[in-house]
Amino acid sequence: MAGSPSVSEREQRVLGIIETARAKRGKFKDPQITMAHGAGGKATQSLIEGLFVPAFANDSLSSMADSGIVSVLGGEVALTTDSFVVKPIRFPGGSIGELAVNGTVNDLAMAGAKPLALTLSLILEEGLSAEDLRAEVKAIADTAAAAGVNVVTGDTKVVERGAADSMYICTTGLGLVDGRAKLSPAALRPGDRILVSGRIGDHGTAIMLARGEFELDADIRSDTMCLWPTVDALLDAVGPSLRCLRDATRGGVASVLNELARASRVAMLVREAKVPVHPAVAGAAEILGIDPMYVANEGKLVAIVAPDAADAALEALRAAPGGEEAAEIGECKTEPEGMVLVETAFGGKRVMDQLVGDPLPRIC
């Protein structure tokens, strides 16, 4: 197509990047684990696709969602697990204990499953103050109560001073798959609309600022919250027209869209100007050279809905708790298959690729 008058130089560059990206498969060849393997981007994907999926081959795992579905007693339950290693453990708007509950119930909600029960496994560093532990136990209990789930069993391990960073929490959630939910990346079709449930990037930015590593001061709070009420409202409003859901945690909205585009083989086009971002988050991101689309959220979801249900879905999102700024940010396309493009505020297009490094370690 080189030389064709209908293809601008910029578009050629985009096409070149697309070819390169397509050629990159999830192979795990690194000799050592690096922070990038935990960042939710390309390295994480190589670990999952190159090591875990082949090793544990089964239908549930291969679907690559954050929850596995188990058939039992004539129905379906969802299981999801997450370890939380966030640093610092308390930050504006939340703490590790709140994340550990909301992160896990949200993964269930994304599978269209109503959260039923949680398990709690703690890895504590010798010397952790009882006060810190009490505070997080209370945070976990309060957040679980707010989400309507019981912590039904637990485990505690203590490791020597220096063998953990104060405390790590692993929560696993059990949920009951809702009959109204028919969610799968395979359901995505060109023309489907891409919605977000509110403004993005608050959580990751709050963590970054709480670390005090930057000369920045802004009133940004983590958005940690339970998303089941939001999902329940969406299912009520549009039922089977809801194609797929993802909470935009590690790696942010950009990573989630890339994952869905790859899994569904549709293309996605995001209109940058439509993406709701708190001005302080946008400001901090600009100063730090980070795109808010890659910054973690802990109470925001991406919903892909059929075109004729987009308005009803958006209305439901906006009426849900914390959803005032929900927005339609783009749509699914046919080409380039498996890729995410972003239309900038100036009308140009660029590839919104997977995260390569790890701009913000220990964010959730």
Added chain:
Amino acid sequence: MAGSPSVSEREQRVLGIIETARAKRGKFKDPQITMAHGAGGKATQSLIEGLFVPAFANDSLSSMADSGIVSVLGGEVALTTDSFVVKPIRFPGGSIGELAVNGTVNDLAMAGAKPLALTLSLILEEGLSAEDLRAEVKAIADTAAAAGVNVVTGDTKVVERGAADSMYICTTGLGLVDGRAKLSPAALRPGDRILVSGRIGDHGTAIMLARGEFELDADIRSDTMCLWPTVDALLDAVGPSLRCLRDATRGGVASVLNELARASRVAMLVREAKVPVHPAVAGAAEILGIDPMYVANEGKLVAIVAPDAADAALEALRAAPGGEEAAEIGECKTEPEGMVLVETAFGGKRVMDQLVGDPLPRIC
């Protein structure tokens, strides 16, 4: 009773210890977390009874078993979770990956639940070699396949060099409660028999020797194995006469018996001479001043059975994989309520109390 000719001096001492022990409640008052809080003994119990149970109050958690029971779809499923932080990660007879699977499916089995599915959450230290990770992923996959369960979902976090000790694994298991199982510490009655499914102390001793901290060399291998086939055989053989099951991991058989005695308010009498212990384990324990009754196992269970079912249960245990040396080691009594006594090889009695410190950290 002092001076009464029918009470020997030794018995008086035992009674004194009993009174002291009864007065000790599970209160969490320590200012900091110590290794003892993860050792499965008194400090762990104070954390559970003094902090977790009040915070997360619900029926399932209050039963203090290793699994929580959740009612769903008209039936009951069991959930259990465990973090594995063992050091070293590979040792004679097994590795952290095998433990992570067997430890979790065994907790389900102890609830009379057939293991259905596992979730896997990894906390990896930056710099972990890919070779070590590959080896453990393979160990997990092979052990899960042997136990007949799928790993249905997972999570990976990476923490900075020095913020973990190579790798920690959190596995959560989902099981289907078997209709034949009516297991509860509340079912224990004076006269019930105490059985173990084989020789004890192998796992903890293998770990201890693998650390190379002691000038001891002995061919002792971890006993890590899946106990569901054993439980299945027991349920087949004696059904509802099986009162309660526990796998004797952290804190060993002694801790499990203390937990059951406290929960059921029966007394227990263990006949030391009947407890099967590998001569090399007994030798190592003697040199190190550790009682094998307190040493961790990863493939042994304690079963409490009704008196008239004891022979059939023992036969079933001996026919199960790895059960050749299964034995009846004692019985439940009326007094002293909630306590465990041991009849030594010389005919004396002493209190087999809960573990106070932590003789062997990072054992499972």
